[in-house]
Amino acid sequence: MPPSTDNPDSEPNQIDPDLIQEQARDWLVRITSGNMSPDEAESFKRWCAQSQLHARTFAETSRTWRLLGAAAELNSDTPVPLPARQLSRRHFLAAAAGVTGVAMVTHFGMRTGISLGTDSSIQTARGEQKRLDISSDIAITLNTLTRVELLNANTSTNEHRVRLVSGEMDVQCSSFAEGFSIFAAGGEITGSDAHINVKHINDSVQVTCLQGLAEVSYQGQRARIGSGEQIRYSPSSFAPPAPVDANHVSAWLNRVLVFDDIPLGEVIEEVNRYRSGKILLLNAQVAKRRVQARFELDRLDEVITLMTDVYGIKSLSLPGGVVVLT
Structure with a gap:
């Protein structure tokens, strides 16, 4: 204390x-x-x-x-x-x-042709995005605070298997891609000639099909989703496919976050994944309010302006980018 x-x-x-x-x-x-x-x-x-x-x-x-x-x-x-x-x-x-002399660089753009480590894994820092060209037919973009493992990066087969350890990834694969699979939290996602977004935060996984078809398998359950559909699964549930706005889900590729009828507490949790420091919302009632908002990744402090101007919440700015909202 x-x-x-x-x-x-x-x-x-x-x-x-x-x-x-x-x-x-x-x-x-x-x-x-x-x-x-x-x-x-x-x-x-x-x-x-x-x-x-x-x-x-x-x-x-x-x-x-x-x-x-x-x-x-x-x-x-x-x-x-x-x-x-x-x-x-x-x-x-x-x-x-x-740690004297440690130098850090945050990359907000995307990079191609990433050189992988000997363990065939790669990760991004807060606010960083990276693009991986797995093959001529498969491209993956990693979002902020994401780690993936290329399970067979050192083989000469046409099969490609990727494990999303944590974070979020956008996957585009052409009809020529053979045997492409994504593993996340015990589940498997497959697709061909498809555009898929997979988000793995804590124990929950969210799979959105942006284009084409994708198949999701988890603990003996299987479902297929088409463009504009999403499936969520966790240790306690396997939700049926539900319609979503694909443009909102993939907005981060254009360095934008879009929230549509989302509790403000969840909005802040998502913003904290990108923003240096931390926003702490200590008003439990306000955290439940559902909001519609659009924030550019380069202007995330606008979420603080939203709460102070719209909801009249008091803010206290502290060193290290910490903001306490009461």
Whole structure:
């Protein structure tokens, strides 16, 4: 629990840089947990206002935290979340000293001819998109925070199998593509002469056919979907095909997000996948409101303007791109 600014015993009589460093880390853990209450947000604001050292220490701590996250992903095949609550101050500072000189570049465009690693996997960073030309007949575009594995990239067969470990991918395959399969969370998606969007977030998978035909198999159940249809499956369900607006689903290819009658809380979750930092909506009632919105990926802070201007929600901007909405 972060230090309370309302308790006179929670702060020393004289400024203690080590204690402020520890408190800054505790505040950062609380903020990034997504469970910060409005009262705690006000308490944090008062803590930052105590001195320039308080505000500067939190800004530096937030920056270091982001660098550590990037370093962890650069040195691991799978992005590794930082063990925030288990990371001691000593280890935190020691790790921070080890990331000096780490350079990061965010690519918002698309790249072709990606060179794969020895494990035949590739992933994208936050806000990044990449295009993979699997063959002359199959092209895949990876969306933000996505990881895929090419299961037979080192073989000479005409079969192509891809596992979507997490994130979202757009797949276009011509009628000449042979034996193309996508695996995601235990399910299999196949298609020929088709344009397919597959999104795998947590345990849920969403398969949308944008053009042509696709077949989805999961736990013994099988269904075929045509253009403008979508199937969702998870460990607890296999929903029947449902009509969707294919242009909305694929809007991210044009660097746009479109939401049609979607709860605002889900909108913010999706925006957080693209935006640096994090938007925290602490008003549970507002989170349930269904909205229609369109945001350009280069102007995602417009979602904050929407909530402050339309819904009258108060916003608190914090270092590291964190915005608390109450």
